[in-house]
Amino acid sequence: MNYFNESLTSVHSKLVNGDFSAKELTQQTLANIKSVDGDINAFLTVAEKDAVADADQIDQKGIDKDNPLSGIPVAIKDNMLTKGLKTTAASKILENFTPMFDATAVEKLKQLGTVTLGKTNMDEFAMGGSTENSAFKITHNPWDTTKVPGGSSGGSAAAVASGEVLAALGSDTGGSIRQPASFNGVVGMKPTYGRVSRWGLIAFGSSLDQIGPITRNVEDNATLLNAIAGHDKHDLTSSIKEVPDFTSALNKGVKGMRIGIPTEFMSQGLDDDVKQTVLDTAEQFKKLGATVEEVSLPHTKYGVAAYYIISSSEASSNLQRFDGIRYGRRAADVKNLEDLYVKSRSEGFGDEVKRRIMLGTFSLSAGFYDAYFKKAAQVRTLMNNDFAKVFKDFDLILAPTAPTPAYGIGEDVSDPMTMYMNDVLTLPVNLAGLPGMSIPAGFSNGLPVGVQLIGRPYDELTVYQAGNAFEQNTDFNKQTPKMGGTN
Incomplete structure (x- = not known):
């Protein structure tokens, strides 16, 4: 199965027409993974037997001609619970953890007849931007295997970009869907906070995390969000707002739309090619x-500090459940309960996770809470107000997704302004709970460059509408890496 030339619509049509069965499609997709993933390392776990068995059951029921996801194989980021399938969050502390239930987003996909192929690599507990913080392996960028795929959803983005799968789920806490989408030349959507249930998502920052789709084109992305969006009784932060058909406005174009480009997103630290890509995209619109x-x-400049205090504080609270007692890694040769806690966590957590736990614990501690966490929450409100003010007059915001194309594995980015911009471009969307989507918009020295479209709360429709209009008038999303591709 050459997914470079396919979409959800085309593959579903072939399933309905009987060109191949769901089982055959799944077997062909597993063959893709076997042939390509040795160089990419996108997957931590491949559910070969279960995937084929599930596809066989779908064939027995029959492909649903009215459901574009019926029989489609998908990949799931390894921080979403999958019943009976190992879920590690790329951490040694959960190295052998097998959940007893599915995350709501996973369950919704299964109910629509998708086949779960396996779990994709990520930065440990979603803490990082390169997928180099995984406890198990480093994922490589399909466009250049010496480069990072971005993170923390680097495995999901690389799996789609390399043609191993047609669609995958990721999670986004501060840009973890959009940045790897940019680095890999694919489409990645971070929906409005609350649009998709977080039930069964291993928590990093509970007020920031959001599950979203990663695909090769905008229409496929909208189709996947249709499947996973909606209120969930298990997640009280999930929205009760009605979920529209996100594909319904795709072909309405952008005539009459007002799009803003934030000055603060185009400042020092931005690669020249990336800046030009944004300007070229603006001209196309x-x-x-x-x-x-x-x-x-104007308050963007405070965003990084506010984000790291808030996200680390929430991580400190969320990760205290990993205590070596109920599930996960348990240290041996311990003398007492405190020793069990300390040794299990010391052995199980990686350095980046430990750093963020320490920062978060400090920010929440007595005597520092008002000075740090409370102040960060106040800054967050000011940033929300900035967005609200802009959206009174504009329909969308256009901005670079990442300040540079993908950088080298193990490469230290020595320019502090570039490191600052790596975060400042994506995390404001999470702090404000807005929808943001990265789409392929250019190239720099053979590497993809993405731009992000940011919308009003719960207005993913307009984001998709503009993204599709751009996509239909360019060919960036049709370009493929040399690995398995046609370039």
Whole structure:
């Protein structure tokens, strides 16, 4: 199965027409993974036997011609619970953990007849931006295997970009879907906070985390979000707002839309090719009938500090459940309960996770809570107000997704402004709970460059509408890496 030339619509049509069965499609997809993943390392676990058995059951029931996901194999980021399938969050502390139930997003996909192929690599507990913080392996970028795929959803993005799968789920706490989507030349959507249930997502930052789809094109992405969005009684932060058909406005174009480009997102630290890509994208939108103007989000400069205090504080609280007693790694040769806690966590958590736990614990401690966590929460409100002010006059915000294309594995980025911008471009969307989608928009020295479209709360429809209009008038999403591709 050459997924480079396919979409959910085309594959589903072939399933309905009987060109191949769901079982045959799954077997072909597993063959893709076997032939390619040795160089990419996108998967931590491949559920070969279960996937084929599930596909066989779907064939027995029959492909649902009205359901575009019926019989489609998908990949799941390894921080979402999958019943009977090992889930590690790429951490040694959960090295042999097998959940007893599915995350709601996974369950919804299964109910629509998708086949879970396996679990994709990630930065441990989603803490990182390169998938180098995994406890088990480093994922490589399909466009250049000496480069990182981004993170923390680097495994999911690389699996789609390399043609191993057609679609995957990721999670985004501060850019963890959008940044790897940019680095891999695919489409990644971080929905509005609350649009998708977080039940069964191993928590990093509970007020920031959001599950979202990663695909090769905008229409497939909208189709996948249709499947996983909606209220969930298990997650009280999930929205009760009605879920529209996200594919319904795809072909309406952008004529009359007002799009803003934040000055603060185009400043020092941005690669010249990336900056030009954003400007070229703006020109394309103008040609299609949109108005593009400069806007300001003045509190952006405080975002990194606020994000790391809030996210680390929430991580400190969330990760205290990993105590070596109920599940996960348990240290041997311990003398007492405290020794069990300390040794299990010391052995099980990686350095980056430990750093963030320590920062979060400090920020929440007596005497420092008001000075740090409370202040960060106040800054978050100011940032929300900035976005609200812009969205009174504009339909969308256009911005770079990442300040540079993918960088080398093991490479230390020595420019502090670039490191700062790595976070500052994506995390404001999470702090404000807004929908944001990265789409392929250019290249720099053979590596993909993405731009992000940011919308009003619960207005993924407009984001998809603009993204699809751009995609239909360019060919960036049709480009493929040399690995398994046609370039």
